[in-house]
Amino acid sequence: MGKWRGWDKLVERSPWHQWLKSHFPSPYQVYAFTLRFRDPELERGFSRSFELNPLLLGRLALFVGALAYALFGLMEDVWIGSQQPFLWWLRFGVGIPIIALAFGLTFLPGIRRYTDWILAIVIQLIGLSLIAMIFTTQAADTRPYESVFYLLGLVLLLIFNFVGFRMRVWVAALSGSVVIANFVLVGLFWGYEEPYFTSMGSMYLLTAMVPLLFGTTISEFFARKHFVDSLNLEHQARTDVLTGLANxxxxxxxxxxxxxxxxxxxxxxxxxxxxxxxxxxxxxxxxxxxxxxxxxxxxxxxxxxxxxxxxxxxxxxxxxxxxxxxxxxxxxxxxxxxxxxxxxxxxxxxxxxxxxxxxxxxxxxxxxxxxxxxxxxxxxxxxxxxxxxxxxxxxxxxx
Ligand SMILES: Nc1nc2c(ncn2[C@@H]2O[C@H](COP(=O)(O)OP(=O)(O)OP(=O)(O)O)[C@@H](O)[C@H]2O)c(=O)[nH]1
CATH class of the missing domain: 3.30.70.270 (Reverse transcriptase/Diguanylate cyclase domain)
Known part of the structure; x- marks a missing residue:
């Protein structure tokens, strides 16, 4: 954290940090920006306190995500009859194999600490495929509403990003922001000439991200607070009040x-x-x-x-x-x-x-x-x- 000292100082002066400090007294200090405990041992204990293994949760979310992604594709191709083979190829030739690859990677030994990043990369790639679908359907102009459904797909992706994997909040915030930035950039260069769709679309995506980010931050805060409270209670139950020795x-x-x-x-x-x-x-x-x-x-x-x-x-x-x-x-x-x-x-x-x-x-x-x-x-x-x-x-x- 040495190179971030200037930034840390700035955050430490913020009212947010002061508020956090009052809820996480020493020795349970958390980094204000990332909501992580400063003590690595405590951080490990917190991760372990979740009965759910993050890897298992990641695999489950990847599986459900892949299933939804494939079902949407099947519905479109088999039932409705897509007019664009490129989209089919993008979904089943690129999207699904990427998710399957990430699923396989989660079985590699020692991968657990990189789970967040693997999932964030999958989110980015699926996001890019959805953005490509949005703007190719717009360009083809086959069904006027088709691109709106892919935009809804991006909203679903944001939901997965924040609540599907229990990613660290700041990684999810970063990953969600990059998805939106990609949408805006591609929209500016390849979207309709008129900026209506891209600006309205980005407004919807940003508005979806606000409660997701807020909700995950709050739930992370309370999970950590609960963990600290239970540690304190456990300590009290094992300590003699008068001398501070073991009881x-x-x-x-x-x-x-x-x-x-x-x-x-x-x-x-x-x-x-x-x-x-x-x-x-x-x-x-x-x-x-x-x-x-x-x-x-x-x-x-x-x-x-x-x-x-x-x-x-x-x-x-x-x-x-x-x-x-x-x-x-x-x-x-x-x-x-x-x-x-x-x-x-x-x-x-x-x-x-x-x-x-x-x-x-x-x-x-x-x-x-x-x-x-x-x-x-x-x-x-x-x-x-x-x-x-x-x-x-x-x-x-x-x-
Ligand atoms: N102030 C205080 N006194 C305590 C506490 N717990 C026990 N005591 C006292 O410790 C004293 C123990 O006395 P005894 O068991 O008779 O033993 P002693 O006077 O230490 O004599 P010996 O053990 O035979 O050397 C009692 O007067 C208890 O009231 C406590 O938490 N605080």
């Missing part, structure tokens, strides 16, 4: 996944249960709000002492859990010691300015072959944690 549900899910991985690949893991020592005294002495602030600070300090691959969660009250992936024995114990020492060395600032010291007791266990599930691992960690408490607190015990 019990998220922690247990990760633990379950880790256990499944252990069963399948044998990658070990360790779990520690961490409990604040004499926390009741903090509440009793300084009040519940101060206790909350202390818990929040405890969560922050502990996460600073964890590895990125570890998961720290608040399991409830003043109890936390630490899941250490691909870790066992001595390494896990060292990690727990580091955490214990890190908390013990820290001074906690309460909202009223007072400073207190806090300590934690940790009980740790490493997964074993004979564990029937995560309950057994957790139970050992719990027993170890109570052993740490009863042997004086501010220490690590392993079971």
């Amino acid at each position: 019990r549900r998220a922690f247990m899910e990760r633990l379950q996944q880790e256990y499944a991985r252990y069963q399948r690949y044998g990658t070990p893991f360790a779990v520690a249960l961490l409990d604040a020592d004499y926390f009741k005294q903090v509440n009793d002495r300084y009040g519940h709000d101060a206790g909350d602030a202390a818990l929040k600070a405890l969560g922050r300090i502990m996460s600073e002492h964890c590895r990125e691959t570890d998961l720290l969660g608040r399991l409830g009250g003043e109890e936390f859990g630490l899941l250490m992936s691909q870790t066992e024995g001595r390494c896990a114990r060292q990690a727990c010691e580091r955490l214990r020492a890190g908390v013990a060395e820290q001074r906690f600032h309460l909202p009223d300015g007072k400073e207190i010291a806090m300590t934690i007791s940790l009980g740790m266990s490493v997964v074993r072959r004979d564990d029937g599930g995560i309950d057994a691992v957790l139970k050992r960690a719990d027993t170890a944690m109570y052993a740490a408490k009863s042997s004086g607190r501010n220490r690590v015990r392993m079971d």
Whole structure:
């Protein structure tokens, strides 16, 4: 996007961008012009969130489009009896093979990211064939209304372009505009001398494009908004409100996944249960709000002492859990010691300015072959944690 920086700046100052920004707060920013998420990972997640595979949708639209295109041709040739073999050739010799070729291309590996462009090119070629039909029937002057029907064909093509394939909005807008521009250009050079047909025709096409563009933009906007809202809700459902750490549900899910991985690949893991020592005294002495602030600070300090691959969660009250992936024995114990020492060395600032010291007791266990599930691992960690408490607190015990 580097070369578009000037353009981006211009768009960013527009009221449209400001409005979008208020609906897609960071980190879900979208490009104002193309309505795409700035984060490629998010964009991929959004595409995946559609149950309908875009390739499948593209194939379906190509098939239906080809069927309609062929049926119109058959009706004209067989039933009405076209007087122009050139049109028949254009439809069945060029149009249908192009659609069939595009259909075949959608089966090539790695083509998925180019689907929009393949479909846009098909739209252009079919558009050109319809434009050729419009102006050759005009030139032949056989039936005065014939070219109007082909003009209606262009309107149908615009409908396919915007709503048939779920193309990216800006690609559809570009492709639709080129279809109209081609119609105007060909009309100016090969149409009736009098500009009535070309100007009225382009007015109809432009007017058809406005609601199509507007409608697809709105539906794209709401689809993205809905996606972002569902991500936010999912995040909230898995996050502890006070500390911002993973909540019990998220922690247990990760633990379950880790256990499944252990069963399948044998990658070990360790779990520690961490409990604040004499926390009741903090509440009793300084009040519940101060206790909350202390818990929040405890969560922050502990996460600073964890590895990125570890998961720290608040399991409830003043109890936390630490899941250490691909870790066992001595390494896990060292990690727990580091955490214990890190908390013990820290001074906690309460909202009223007072400073207190806090300590934690940790009980740790490493997964074993004979564990029937995560309950057994957790139970050992719990027993170890109570052993740490009863042997004086501010220490690590392993079971
Ligand atoms: N402020 C605050 N306090 C909480 C929260 N959840 C649990 N607590 C308090 O944490 C305290 C836990 O006390 P106990 O289980 O008796 O344990 P303790 O005082 O930490 O003593 P030991 O665990 O034996 O070292 C209780 O007073 C709970 O009210 C919370 O979200 N906020």
